[in-house]
Amino acid sequence: KPKEAKRDTRTASRKFMSGPRSHKVTDPTKLAGEDPFCDLKVDCSGASNRNFVDGKEYRTQSGQCNNLDNYKWGMAGVQHKRLFENAYDDGKWNPRRKSVTGTNNEIVLLPGTRNISNAVHATDSDKPLNKESLSDAFFYFMQFITHDVTKTPEGDHKTNDDCCDSTKRIKSPFCLAVNVEETDDFFSSLGDCFDVHRSFTVLDCNDTSGFRNQINDITAYIDGSMLYGSSGAELNELRSFIAGFLKNSTANLMPEGVGTEDMECDNVEDPALCFLAGDTRANVHPGLTTFHTVFMREHNRVAAYLGELNAAWNDDRIFQETRRIVAAELQHITFNEMLPKVLDSSYVSKYGLSAFYSYNKSVDASVIQEFNFGFRFHNLMPAVLHLAELVGSSVENMATLEQENVFQHPGLLVKDNYRGVDQVLLGIVANGCPFINGLMNDASRNFLFLEENGDSYDLASVNIERGRDWGTPAYYLYRQLCGGVTISVWTDLASTHSADVIADLQIVYASPKDVDLWTGLVTETAVGTSIAGPTMSCLIATQFANLRNGDRFWYETSNADLKFTTDQLSELKKVTLARVLCDNLDVATMRKDVFSISDSWVDCSTISGMALSFWTD
Ligand code: HEM
Numbered sequence: 124k125p126k127e128a129k130r131d132t133r134t135a136s137r138k139f140m141s142g143p144r145s146h147k148v149t150d151p152t153k154l155a156g157e158d159p160f161c162d163l164k165v166d167c168s169g170a171s172n173r174n175f176v177d178g179k180e181y182r183t184q185s186g187q188c189n190n191l192d193n194y195k196w197g198m199a200g201v202q203h204k205r206l207f208e209n210a211y212d213d214g215k216w217n218p219r220r221k222s223v224t225g226t227n228n229e230i231v232l233l234p235g236t237r238n239i240s241n242a243v244h245a246t247d248s249d250k251p252l253n254k255e256s257l258s259d260a261f262f263y264f265m266q267f268i269t270h271d272v273t274k275t276p277e278g279d280h281k282t283n284d285d286c287c288d289s290t291k292r293i294k295s296p297f298c299l300a301v302n303v304e305e306t307d308d309f310f311s312s313l314g315d316c317f318d319v320h321r322s323f324t325v326l327d328c329n330d331t332s333g334f335r336n337q338i339n340d341i342t343a344y345i346d347g348s349m350l351y352g353s354s355g356a357e358l359n360e361l362r363s364f365i366a367g368f369l370k371n372s373t374a375n376l377m378p379e380g381v382g383t384e385d386m387e388c389d390n391v392e393d394p395a396l397c398f399l400a401g402d403t404r405a406n407v408h409p410g411l412t413t414f415h416t417v418f419m420r421e422h423n424r425v426a427a428y429l430g431e432l433n434a435a436w437n438d439d440r441i442f443q444e445t446r447r448i449v450a451a452e453l454q455h456i457t458f459n460e461m462l463p464k465v466l467d468s469s470y471v472s473k474y475g476l477s478a479f480y481s482y483n484k485s486v487d488a489s490v491i492q493e494f495n496f497g498f499r500f501h502n503l504m505p506a507v508l509h510l511a512e513l514v515g516s517s518v519e520n521m522a523t524l525e526q527e528n529v530f531q532h533p534g535l536l537v538k539d540n541y542r543g544v545d546q547v548l549l550g551i552v553a554n555g556c557p558f559i560n561g562l563m564n565d566a567s568r569n570f571l572f573l574e575e576n577g578d579s580y581d582l583a584s585v586n587i588e589r590g591r592d593w594g595t596p597a598y599y600l601y602r603q604l605c606g607g608v609t610i611s612v613w614t615d616l617a618s619t620h621s622a623d624v625i626a627d628l629q630i631v632y633a634s635p636k637d638v639d640l641w642t643g644l645v646t647e648t649a650v651g652t653s654i655a656g657p658t659m660s661c662l663i664a665t666q667f668a669n670l671r672n673g674d675r676f677w678y679e680t681s682n683a684d685l686k687f688t689t690d691q692l693s694e695l696k697k698v699t700l701a702r703v704l705c706d707n708l709d710v711a712t713m714r715k716d717v718f719s720i721s722d723s724w725v726d727c728s729t730i731s732g733m734a735l736s737f738w739t740d
Pocket residue numbers: 144145146262263265266269273274275276407408495496498499500501504530582585586589
């Protein structure tokens with residue numbers, strides 16, 4: 124097996140990986156360490172800090188003044204919110220490392236995160252299909268929506284900072300070092316450590332103790348920021364400034380970007396090609412890159428239509444109106460098709476996610492940091508990527524690629540004379556993603572972002588390490604908050620976790636009150652047919668309710684100045700992801716429910732969509 128061979132030849136000591144492992148700050152002024160928004164006053168009452176075109180108001184690019192009383196709610200660059208006080212060891216910034224079993228006289232450390240990954244999250248076989256027949260497209264679409272909502276930048280480390288270096292391991296304020304035991308099946312041949320860089324932080328505005336908090340680089344609102352960017356400067360790179368269009372490149376793919384450093388397209392197989400999108404992570408996986416491509420095309424498809432209907436509209440007006448429609452489609456698909464498969468219907472109704480929409484100006488849509496962990500569904504990562512084609516009347520797999528050859532490899536889209544993009548899409552709709560509570564396959568636990576020198580990455584460890592980096596409190600507090608269940612002994616977890624999982628947790632953790640948030644969440648037994656346990660569902664539903672109720676521009680708004688007409692809204696509500704895919708790819712057949720592999724394939728002509736004729740001015 125190729126995987127074995129790679130493992131055996133990797134004898135070099137662990138070096139810093141040349142590409143980024145996590146996401147970098149795009150705006151260097153944000154590295155200052157002070158929160159620029161603490162003292163900044165922005166007046167949203169007039170037009171000057173908002174976005175009016177031809178007298179009509181649209182979203183600002185940064186999300187500023189979406190909330191008119193609190194200009195920075197949900198805006199790019201603002202701090203993540205917290206549901207509890209921080210759990211940093213020093214209350215300020217030192218990572219959470221201490222077990223509750225320690226005393227004033229004797230500190231007991233939490234288990235190493237790679238040890239937790241090995242004991243709790245490992246599976247030695249590629250996981251079987253999930254019982255609900257969720258498609259790989261469901262997985263990559265969730266990632267696509269994640270990238271509309273949250274991106275937490277890394278701190279100001281030098282590219283060659285080696286956090287495993289014995290002196291820096293202690294000294295560099297930007298380093299976390301994950302210990303690797305000699306007994307580690309996979310990573311031990313590379314050394315005793317792998318490095319993770321700490322997230323960028325700012326000093327909290329109201330706190331004088333020196334407490335530091337993480338920020339969101341992008342707009343939290345579901346507004347298509349991964350397509351349009353989260354600042355005017357980012358958008359200017361993407362717009363063609365002709366007839367409302369976004370730039371594209373050969374075969375109607377996204378424009379090519381320059382430089383691979385920040386853009387996560389440094390796969391050893393094909394480092395040359397890199398696409399430019401509104402979010403720098405667009406190249407991290409071809410499944411994701413395909414969704415970016417489809418929605419960029421959807422923008423241009425809608426813009427062309429609006430331009431024809433409204434000869435008097437200029438580039439700016441067409442652009443803004445199209446962006447408004449595309450954001451509405453994303454919101455509709457997320458709430459109508461995606462969330463009902465993430466959450467059990469009991470959570471959808473309890474949190475009012477399908478209730479009548481009414482804007483609530485006291486709701487802050489900014490990202491709750493605990494949600495950030497609750498939505499890291501890396502345990503659904505498919506082990507392989509299939510490329511598929513329509514053969515006769517059925518969709519068949521043409522090739523099966525190991526994930527380590529596919530991460531950061533957008534070049535797949537141009538393969539086969541540009542049929543790559545269609546083949547990737549058909550492949551992820553045709554095949555099912557794996558799902559077992561809390562287990563991660565080798566692709567994400569050992570082979571993520573594999574480098575030529577054998578370096579790679581364990582996403583389970585990193586997720587746990589990230590929680591400690593952020594001073595995120597342990598899982599048990601959230602079980603208490605969401606479920607009203609007090610956790611003091613292991614058996615208290617029995618209502619949320621299987622006996623097997625509890626036994627695995629006990630191998631590494633000294634106390635159930637030590638269990639890290641991400642680990643506790645992904646190992647919960649999922650509710651009903653959903654993919655999330657009770658506490659995870661609570662965090663996810665809370666955030667998505669805020670993204671809806673706290674968004675003044677939500678597509679279902681009844682505000683006279685912002686709303687779609689009744690006709691337009693009823694057209695928008697006909698939109699399905701299947702229709703968007705049919706409209707923007709060279710495919711003749713699709714599943715009406717793109718997220719379910721038990722749905723049958725139908726001819727694209729039988730899938731209805733929205734009529735844009737209602738957009739004549
Ligand atoms: C090809 C598939 C994927 C890859 C390679 C990937 C990789 C990563 C990496 C490297 C990080 C940064 C981890 C850190 O340093 O803390 C991350 C963060 C994250 N991932 Fe994924 N991921 C994938 C799919 C997904 C999916 C499907 C979801 C959601 C269902 C998701 C949700 C998240 C979230 C919420 C974060 C935190 C984002 C932030 O605020 O920076 N990921 N992912």
